[in-house]
Amino acid sequence: MLTLTERAADEVRSIMGKQGKIDHALRVFVTGGGCSGLQYGMSIDEPKDSDQIYESFGLRIITDPKSLPHIDGSLVDYEESLMGGGFKLDNPQAVDACGCGHSFQTKTTQAASVGGCGSGH
Secondary structure (H helix, E strand, O other), X not given: OOEEOHHHHHHHHHHHHHHOOOOOEEEEEEEEOOOXXXXXXXXXXXXXXXXXXXXXXXXXXXXXXXXXXXXXXXXXXXXXXXXXXXXXXXOOXXXXXXXXXXXXEEHHHHHHOOOOOHHHO
């Protein structure tokens, strides 16, 4: 399951409105890369037949079957800081992350890791 905070839902709704895609969903996915092995991604997209669909604060959240095991149970938040705002995933599947927070490892990917900078980035 994937969920949003109310703040993240408001931000996604605003982005969808600006893009004229209010009937779409927030896609949360994982790609290979980064110094810890996996990277998060998000986009505004239409669901595909194979997607898992969740709802949070009136918005649909979708993810593909390959990404779900790596992000299941995650909470998407939106935070403001002096450097600007941005989305953040609180991922219970992550067992290690790069210091920058953009890449991570799960138990499965940690066992298969062949290098990278690890958590000392």
